[in-house]
Amino acid sequence: MHRVWSLILAALCLAAAGSDGIRKFQLGDTEVIAIQDAVNAMPVSIFHGGKIRTAAKTVPASVNVFLVRNGNDWIMIDAGYGGKRGALAAKLRRLNIRPEAVRTILLTHTHFDHVGGLTENGKPCFPNAKIYLSKPEYAFGTGGEPSGAILKTCEKQLVRFRFGETPVPGITARAAAGHTPGHTVFESGNLRFIGDLIHGAALQFADPAICARYDQDVKQATAARRAVLKEAADSSALILGAHLPFPGIGYVHVAPGKKDDGTARGASFLFLPYDETPGAGKTLP
């Protein structure tokens, strides 16, 4: 196995080992907590397109929710499954974070594994939060179930934004449609909350043309994945993904010898899970 791949594999195993599904990070000036709402593995059978190079039946994944400190309160990115399937509420209790202290929720999109945790028994779980989502995602989410009922319960809390706007000071909503019509990447300094651009890290960094069956518009989803990964690689940004193996944070690199040639096939990428050693992961080993 190539040295880079063995190091990446070792780092992925290390990141998952001994974790109770809560990890705290100081990323530059930003305090981030990664919470694993649900343990998840994606069946390889849900992927199509591109070159799928594995004999495994599943690839490691997760359902991650991120909290970003904002003074005395918290900004939450997505809300996981909630209910019995999700561990978000229990883990917030373990962190002594009251749901009332979550004042802002940014939704990358409205699939159930991202909005399920917004309500419990038909009541909002985060009563003080403003919940931000893109205009096209609002139209998409309110038209479907169970997202429609969830959004209706939280209707008074919803704020709709346009792509390119700054729903919260310092955080810009970037268009990343394709997975859903209003799928959004949130950009905060050198952090990129990429939502569902990647479902199978073991497959889709190497070949971004591989789509999960949940990607609604395959062409658009592939273009968004390529564009966001390329930008993150070029600007040494950290990506934080809802389904990247927990804790779901790391650097992206254009794979050695696979420079983006500007063609439709484009580049192949590597993902280096975040490591607290200063400077680690910013350059390839």
Ligand SMILES: [Zn+2]
């Ligand atoms: Zn998802």
